[in-house]
Amino acid sequence: MMNSKFSVTSQASPIPSKHPMKILILADSMFKKSLKPFVRWKTEEGYKVVTVYKGAPGVGTTPAQMKAYLTTLYNSATADDPAPTYLLIVGDNEQIPAFTSPRYMHATDLYYSTFDGPDDHFPEYVLW
Secondary structure, rough: OHHHHHOOOOOOOOOOOOOOEEEEEEOOHHHHHHHHHHHHHHHHHOOEEEEEEEOOOOOOOOOOHHHHHHHHHHHHOOOOOOOOOEEEEEEOOOOOOOOOOOOOOOOOHHHHHOOOOOOOOOOOOEEE
């Protein structure tokens, strides 16, 4: 017999969790006003949304500084406050500079979500 909270018509998440999925948004502050409706919508859907802005204290302005901030967030996760599931980067290369892939020499946001050393190519956050 199927549990009713997993039925197609149910509003419950198909993956039971003690904590809501978390979305981490890294954005340039020029998008602060534009992001408000999106953050409200995702919050209403049940996500926990954490928004950080380039240049804010501790976040930094360079790719290395911003990645260090994201790494700290990831490494400080606990059972009661798990790491984000998703990372949404808002802004083009001029606002949130991309990394250069050492292997293919092209711009990439991948390294904002890899935390297991320089040869890590498997993101810990799902990039949106």
